[in-house]
Amino acid sequence: MKKRRTYTLRFILEMLVVFSVLATILIEVISSLHVNRTSLSSNYLENNYHYAKKLAKNTTDILTALQNNIDAIAKQAGDKPLKNTDLQAWYMANRQYFHSLLIADATGHIQAVSPAASGVTAGTLLTSHAARLALSTIRCTAPGRSTSSPVPIRHCTTPKLQGGTRRPAFAWRSRPCSPGASRC
Numbered sequence: 001m002k003k004r005r006t007y008t009l010r011f012i013l014e015m016l017v018v019f020s021v022l023a024t025i026l027i028e029v030i031s032s033l034h035v036n037r038t039s040l041s042s043n044y045l046e047n048n049y050h051y052a053k054k055l056a057k058n059t060t061d062i063l064t065a066l067q068n069n070i071d072a073i074a075k076q077a078g079d080k081p082l083k084n085t086d087l088q089a090w091y092m093a094n095r096q097y098f099h100s101l102l103i104a105d106a107t108g109h110i111q112a113v114s115p116a117a118s119g120v121t122a123g124t125l126l127t128s129h130a131a132r133l134a135l136s137t138i139r140c141t142a143p144g145r146s147t148s149s150p151v152p153i154r155h156c157t158t159p160k161l162q163g164g165t166r167r168p169a170f171a172w173r174s175r176p177c178s179p180g181a182s183r184c
Contacts, residue, residue, distance in 0.1 A: 066097055077103050087114040108135050 073090055076082065082103065091101045091114040100118035103111045108126040126135070 062097075069094055069097070073101070073103075082112055084112060084114070087112050091115060104131075104135075106135070108132070 073082075076086075087101060087103070091098065094101075100120070101114045102118075102120060103113075104126055105111055108131055110120060110122050110124045110126065113120050113122060126132075
């Protein structure tokens with residue numbers, strides 16, 4: 001007969017302590033990994049959110065500055081004819097934002113271009129869908145007269161933008177609007 005192996009109380013208690021220590025370590029490792037992963041992903045997502053928010057604000061600021069530049073050149077072109085040197089100077093000051101600059105009349109004929117090597121010449125008719133759409137959606141005020149020129153000037157705006165405001169898009173010399181006309 002084989003002798004039966006019996007476990008002493010001391011051995012059972014030692015095994016219980018070892019098992020408890022190992023289980024505690026395993027649970028701590030798993031929970032710390034989970035907390036670390038959650039914390040890292042939360043921080044990563046929050047940092048991405050703040051970066052996207054900052055990028056959106058910077059983009060808005062740049063687009064606002066570009067719109068203000070376009071408004072300024074449009075107002076200047078509406079007040080008096082721009083010389084090629086003035087147009088070239090404006091282009092050189094803003095060339096990091098614009099590939100080229102052209103000024104067109106109400107019929108879509110290009111009046112001035114900068115730089116001259118852009119592949120477009122004065123007198124060319126704008127025929128693209130985008131140009132026709134831009135020309136058809138421009139609304140003009142009644143023509144006024146500049147103090148420096150007897151030629152009628154129309155200040156025009158694009159359709160409503162965000163916030164329901166209209167922003168000047170073009171101001172050019174052209175034939176006067178017909179009385180009561182709301183479109184150019």
